[in-house]
Amino acid sequence: MALCFVVMGGAALAQVTVFKQTVAEAATDDADLAAYYRSSAYEPIWTEDSESHWQRRAELLRALSQAHLHGLPPSRYDAAGLERAMQDVRTSRDLGLIEVRLSKTFLRYARDVQTGVLIPSRVDGGIVREIPYRDRLSLIEGFVNASPRQYLNGLPPSSAQYRNLMKEKLRLESLLARGAWGPTVPADSLKPGQNGPAVIALRNRLVAMGLMPVSASPDYDVALQKAVRDFQLTHGLEADGVAGAVTLQEVNASVQSRLKSVIVAMERERWTNMDLGDRHIVVNQTDFSAKIVDHGRVTFETRSVIGKNTGDRRSPEFSDQMEHMIVNPSWYVPRSIVTKEYLPQLKNNPHAVGHIEITDSRGRRVDRSSMDFSQFSARSFPFSMRQPPSKSNALGLVKFMFPNKYNIYLHDTPSKNLFERETRAFSHGCIRLADPFDFAYTLLAAQTDDPQGVFQTALKSGRETKIDLVTPVPVHIIYRTAIMTEKGKPEYRRDVYGRDARIWQALENAGVALEGFQG
Missing domain, CATH: 1.10.101.10 (PGBD-like superfamily/PGBD)
Structure with missing residues (x-):
């Protein structure tokens, strides 16, 4: 790991200039790195002959040598190649090149171990979560101003999981x-x-x-x-x-x-390396469960049904904030279900799916008997469909809303028999809960002394009623085939x-x- 330093005698100024020019050129393809070196007047992070620089090099190489412990690919960092390149330094230009190579390797490793190697949406279109990437310039500055070992050890997720x-x-x-x-x-x-x-x-x-x-x-x-x-x-x-x-x-x-499941779970844990919330909701799709977690402890758990394993019905993975619940909800039928499932039935029989209201753009109810639905295609069908509140409503008697562009939420269901199945992938994508009332009581207990009374009053009214959560609750829809218990x-x-x-x-x-x- 020794570096051959060439700055000496009267040639010092010229060699410093060569070093800085080389660093500037080598960093041009990385905007963050180039910005850092400009702001520091191209002062080296790694390559001076000093104790602090030696420690940075040593600790980076130590971390890279242990990358496999995190299920990371050591070949991405080529620690052995870095050591050889450091040993082969002979000129100021060599020194500038290895300076930037060390910085680029540090940034790659830091991001990988902190927030994952992969871009999840490129692997599977159903993984739509936003990865909590850290600012790369801040990563460099944080490292330079910290104890190297302590900083590198603090990069991976700190969760017990x-x-x-x-x-x-x-x-x-x-x-x-x-x-x-x-x-x-x-x-x-x-x-x-x-x-x-x-x-x-x-x-x-x-x-x-x-x-x-x-x-x-x-x-x-x-x-x-x-x-x-x-x-x-x-x-x-x-x-x-x-x-x-x-x-x-x-x-x-x-x-x-x-072992593959565990390594994948570690990568997934890096994708959610963020503050999940003192109180949060976790839906693990593979476990068919929904849990409320308070300060790291599961305080409520119920069975769930997730999206069917076909086409666009698979439940996506993402995180959001639950803001409210709707008691006695109407079901506003998604356009995809209207055109793919209900329109073909209406073409054969205008009175099909009679429990669903058909409304025009002004919300007026359409008279089915006077309508020829065969004239419409999936693209030209001009109506909306809605199921009013009732015990037989597809959403049951309550839905839990965390407004998102995927139109996914948690809800009750009249199809209670599905919760007895071992594998529970039957929905159109939303998450159905086996015990939605108790789920609601647990959420409301944080803001009222009578959560059951508040909920039941709204329920007995028979009217569609919105109950806001005073403090929004983070919701994390995850997918883990390897799980570590508390x-x-x-x-x-x-x-x-x-x-x-x-x-x-x-x-x-x-x-x-x-x-x-x-x-």
Whole structure:
């Protein structure tokens, strides 16, 4: 890491000029970096022969050498190449070039470890969240004015989720190096009372996962049933203790696949490296859940239904602010549903979907009997459709609004039976809640001593009623197939929309590789 400094004797001024000219030229393709060096009169950050500059170089190289711990691609930073280039410095021009190369590498690493390697919307159109990128000029200035090690250590997310994901990554890598969880279970399904080689394989795999003590029993006994149930609970499956097809598919999932989920989750955590809010709402699509979190603790949780895994129905991922709820809501049918689903029915029968009102541009109700709907195309259909408030309303009796351009919100539903399903991807994109009233009570408890009374008064009126949240609540619609619990235990979910598979492929293309993989 030594640099050959060439400024000496009477040639000092000329060599300083060459250094500064080289820095100016090499930084021209990076506006932020060029602005910094102009403002500092091209003073070096890295390449002086001083203790502070040595520490900056050493700490940057240390951080780059540990990039793999964060699931980042070391090849993006080429720490070995940087060291060689520093050792090969012979002229003032060489010194200027390595100065800018170190700064560019620092900026790339800082952004990657802080807010992610990938641009999510380029990987999947359903990931529409805004990444909380930090100002690059501020990153440089902050580093120059801070302890190098402390500053670099402070760049990654500081959340317990991220720290625990890092620990889980190390645990899985260690498992890979030791041969993983052993042979898979050679069966389509197994149930209590059975015995034989497949049952033994199931037992051995759950033992390897730490879910039950070592045993030589060949029987699907009570102990094995409990272990299966525990596995199901931590993988979002129906916890019946029966190793059906879906359960065995998850039991047979490889350590490699789990490690990929963890690395993807770390990248996703970097995308949300921001203040989530002392009180906030988290909807994890893969978990089919909606939670209210207060100061890091889940204070309310309910099941949810997310968008169907087809076409434009998949629920998007983004963050916003919940501002109010509407009790006894009308359902203003989205244009896409009007033209794709209802218009074809109206062409065949003008009285189809009779529970929905058809209104013109002035809000006047259209007389279906006098209307020939066959004359309209999806583009020319001039009407709107609305379902008035009622118990059978598609939105149920309450909806929770965080106005956004995607027209996504949380709401009640009359289709309560869907919450009993293990996989709950059925909606047109909005998030349906199993316990919307209790959800509302929990939100309102922050602003009234009688949250149930306030809500029920509005409900019993039968009128569409808006209840503002005095303090807006951040809503984060996320998608995690690897989740660390509040106690630091790993849980895994299925990749409902295939998004994590696409993210992993993009990370792999960027140079991320599985550590500990033996081939």
